[in-house]
Amino acid sequence: MNIPYLFFTPQGRVKNPDFLEIVLETCNKNDFIVVSCASGARSLQATKELLSAGFKHVKNMGGGYSSWIENGFLVNKPNIPILVQST
Template identity: 60%
Template sequence: MAVWANMLPHCVAFLLLLLFFMCRSGAKVVTIDVRAAKNLIQTNHIYLDVRTVEEFAKGHVDAAKIINIPYMMDTPKGRVKNPDFLKEVSSICNKEDQLVVGCQSGVRSLYATSDLLSDGFKNVKDMGGGYVDWVRNKFPINTSVAKEEL
């Protein structure tokens, strides 16, 4: 029991430090469902698809303003975070642009949204459920990429 009593202050300090780093951007990730995302996309929000180029080419959300910038990249060693993700987004979007971020199932978009908010983007929402939920709801998709291009 004495060992736990000695470790308690260290555990509390670690948890406080972890909480500080999680909240340091001052912005909290807001996750919306695909219905809310569809409404925002139809009202001038930019849809940022963070799936791989190959996933995007197989089919994607049908949106007037859509950008594909992969958050993860396939390498011989597996998927790794795109080291230029923030730079690529910043070269196309302003920090004040209204963005809805989506991926295949909602995991990559959550991380991408967090990174964007930490980088100073102000109007970013994560689309929970991703492309899978979009398709499940029978919302419009675009699969116009010719097979020869794949």
């Protein structure tokens, strides 16, 4: 599942104010959770926040998705149609 920790806005990166609330609605504090992002930096911040909130089994995927690809690990991308909004 994808629960953004930061949003990319015209003003720069902005923390998702609902991040913790959404995770609490989706996951149990005893669930085993691996947090990732592209490089591992944002996910490290998110991991720290989850641990501070009392989640017991949270790990950051060091190096993120980029490192996953560089190490040749399997990626399975679902075939989901992309919806394009015309203007």
